[in-house]
Amino acid sequence: MRWLSTKKSKLIFLLPTLAVYTVFMIVPIFIAVYYSFTEYSGLGKAKFIGLNNYTAMFHNKLFMVALKNTMIVLGCSFIILLVGSFIIALLLDKGFKGNSFVKAVVFSPYVIAPIIIGVIWGYILNPKFGLVNSVLRSMGLDGLAIEWIGGKTWSPVSIAIVFAWQVLGFHATIFLSGLKTIPTDVYEASAIDGVNGFQKIFFITIPMLKETIIINVVLIITGVFKIYELVYQLTGGGPSHLSEVLVSYMYFTVFTSRRYGYGMAIAVIVLILSVVASFSYIRISSRKNQKED
Amino acid sequence: MNNSEKRNLKTLLFYLVIIVITIVALIPFLWSIVLSFKTNNEIVNNPIALPSKISFANYKRALQTLDLVKMYGNSIFLVIISTFFSLALTFMSSFAITRMSYRNKSIPDSLYLYLLLGLAVPVYVLLFPIYRIDSSLGILGSYVGLILPYIAVNISFDTLLFVGFLRSFPTELEEAAVMQLPL
Numbered sequence: 510m511r512w513l514s515t516k517k518s519k520l521i522f523l524l525p526t527l528a529v530y531t532v533f534m535i536v537p538i539f540i541a542v543y544y545s546f547t548e549y550s551g552l553g554k555a556k557f558i559g560l561n562n563y564t565a566m567f568h569n570k571l572f573m574v575a576l577k578n579t580m581i582v583l584g585c586s587f588i589i590l591l592v593g594s595f596i597i598a599l600l601l602d603k604g605f606k607g608n609s610f611v612k613a614v615v616f617s618p619y620v621i622a623p624i625i626i627g628v629i630w631g632y633i634l635n636p637k638f639g640l641v642n643s644v645l646r647s648m649g650l651d652g653l654a655i656e657w658i659g660g661k662t663w664s665p666v667s668i669a670i671v672f673a674w675q676v677l678g679f680h681a682t683i684f685l686s687g688l689k690t691i692p693t694d695v696y697e698a699s700a701i702d703g704v705n706g707f708q709k710i711f712f713i714t715i716p717m718l719k720e721t722i723i724i725n726v727v728l729i730i731t732g733v734f735k736i737y738e739l740v741y742q743l744t745g746g747g748p749s750h751l752s753e754v755l756v757s758y759m760y761f762t763v764f765t766s767r768r769y770g771y772g773m774a775i776a777v778i779v780l781i782l783s784v785v786a787s788f789s790y791i792r793i794s795s796r797k798n799q800k801e802d
Numbered sequence: 803m804n805n806s807e808k809r810n811l812k813t814l815l816f817y818l819v820i821i822v823i824t825i826v827a828l829i830p831f832l833w834s835i836v837l838s839f840k841t842n843n844e845i846v847n848n849p850i851a852l853p854s855k856i857s858f859a860n861y862k863r864a865l866q867t868l869d870l871v872k873m874y875g876n877s878i879f880l881v882i883i884s885t886f887f888s889l890a891l892t893f894m895s896s897f898a899i900t901r902m903s904y905r906n907k908s909i910p911d912s913l914y915l916y917l918l919l920g921l922a923v924p925v926y927v928l929l930f931p932i933y934r935i936d937s938s939l940g941i942l943g944s945y946v947g948l949i950l951p952y953i954a955v956n957i958s959f960d961t962l963l964f965v966g967f968l969r970s971f972p973t974e975l976e977e978a979a980v981m982q983l984p985l
Contacts, residue, residue: 536931541930605816614828639849678827
């Protein structure tokens with residue numbers, strides 16, 4: 510396509526995307542970094558205070574709680590999602606009647622706005638009249654009817670469960686497309702060697718899905734750092750900010766307490782955590798492309 | 803247990819698992835439909851019972867309090883415009899990245915990585931900066947001030963998909979098509 514590669518056509522093709530992307534995605538990052546070094550309450554001028562926001566942040570109990578909760582959500586949803594979506598993909602990879610129906614149903618939560626998912630699950634997890642606890646109580650299992658949301662301990666786990674429920678189908682679909690790339694003759698050869706089902710999964714499927722697993726892992730990590738509406742809907746961060754995750758805590762400091770500088774410092778930390786994870790993914794996947802060339 | 807019994811049991815187990823997965827995925831939706839027909843009183847006092855009578859009171863109230871025409875209008879308008887532009891723009895830039903030739907071979911790869919950066923950015927952390935940008939561009943509170951950030955947020959994932967697709971799509975087809983063009 511050399512004939513098309515004039516400077517003018519390159520500009521026409523690339524410029525709109527780069528302009529919109531730079532102005533509304535990259536410049537905001539720099540603005541966030543700038544404000545993170547200042548004290549700003551929305552009025553007057555921002556006052557430069559150096560690294561004070563960052564040192565204050567790491568001495569703040571609420572920030573540490575939010576960081577801990579984010580890690581709990583990350584850990585729980587990581588395990589549920591990676592194992593769950595892999596198993597679902599294995600099941601859906603088999604041809605059976607109603608396969609595409611099940612695929613559509615499992616994927617459907619992903620296309621619904623998280624804020625609506627939060628509302629729906631609020632009615633399910635509500636400790637007093639939610640579906641889960643009502644069913645447990647009617648079976649006489651009152652001991653298991655814990656404070657899923659709104660309590661002090663279980664909120665991050667509940668958030669992880671709801672998040673996992675929502676994106677399970679998405680990650681299963683990625684695994685499914687990975688499974689389709691494994692050539693069938695590998696399985697045929699292994700069948701001749703008398704390999705059983707579990708050996709097949711652990712010694713053939715998983716090693717051959719390495720790239721897919723990496724993609725899923727990184728999408729799960731970046732996905733967890735994007736959770737906000739679920740927390741907002743399910744617990745509102747409460748009681749007294751104990752169920753806050755980093756992004757929801759940042760939202761609170763910025764839009765409720767109007768401590769813009771401090772909030773942006775948290776935003777920068779979230780960004781760094783998330784970008785570091787994604788970059789490892791991008792590096793690994795570009796290494797793979799080089800190998801293919 | 804002989805072999806065919808074992809296989810039957812396996813099939814039964816398989817379908818059981820599939821049915822459980824489907825139910826778990828569906829229950830929250832079904833539950834919210836059930837709740838939508840119950841009164842507040844029933845929801846709090848008698849949570850798992852089915853509604854005593856199907857009442858459309860909740861729907862009626864929603865229709866009365868919400869300006870559905872305006873809201874649907876806004877949503878549909880924003881969806882159409884931002885989807886159209888994000889697909890069109892990203893396709894053009896992905897085409898430029900994968901198909902055009904550059905004197906410096908590292909340019910397309912660097913552009914690709916640059917555009918992928920946004921994948922890792924949780925948009926909520928950028929709300930305040932975007933608000934500042936919108937207000938300094940004078941587009942705060944307008945459709946444009948909403949559509950442009952929507953497009954920007956979609957660019958990274960769209961680029962990932964488009965570039966991935968275009969790299970695996972044979973160029974011969976495009977070259978053959980170009981040959982047919984009366985230039």
